[in-house]
Amino acid sequence: MPQITFIEYSDKSHCVDAETGKSLMQIAIDHGIPGIDADCGGSCACGTCHVIVHETWQGKLPTAQEEEMAMLDMTPEPQPGSRLSCQLTVTDALDGLVVRLPEFQM
Numbered sequence: 718m719p720q721i722t723f724i725e726y727s728d729k730s731h732c733v734d735a736e737t738g739k740s741l742m743q744i745a746i747d748h749g750i751p752g753i754d755a756d757c758g759g760s761c762a763c764g765t766c767h768v769i770v771h772e773t774w775q776g777k778l779p780t781a782q783e784e785e786m787a788m789l790d791m792t793p794e795p796q797p798g799s800r801l802s803c804q805l806t807v808t809d810a811l812d813g814l815v816v817r818l819p820e821f822q823m
């Protein structure tokens with residue numbers, strides 16, 4: 718089972734076992750990670766599941782689709798590694814992934 722690390726804005730770190738096939742957002746919710754609101758339930762319509770992918774992982778993830786990019790443009794302070802965690806599906810290839818949480822969601 719891949720392990721994924723979520724780092725809160727305060728630098729508090731949570732390393733969790735992630736079930737493959739679920740979205741990264743759902744993994745965060747399942748493990749009670751603070752800072753992921755996921756108001757739309759994962760339909761790419763709210764932008765409140767924003768995470769910033771660690772720079773060593775940014776080129777290893779599937780490219781964001783147009784809908785995700787449009788929603789990310791509306792998030793406060795989008796960054797180069799910004800992604801919507803509901804649009805990333807956990808696979809074994811993501812073992813070791815590290816994402817940071819922004820200070821605020823939308």
Ligand code: FES
Nearest residue numbers: 757759763764803
């Ligand atoms: S949960 Fe709403 S955009 Fe990801």
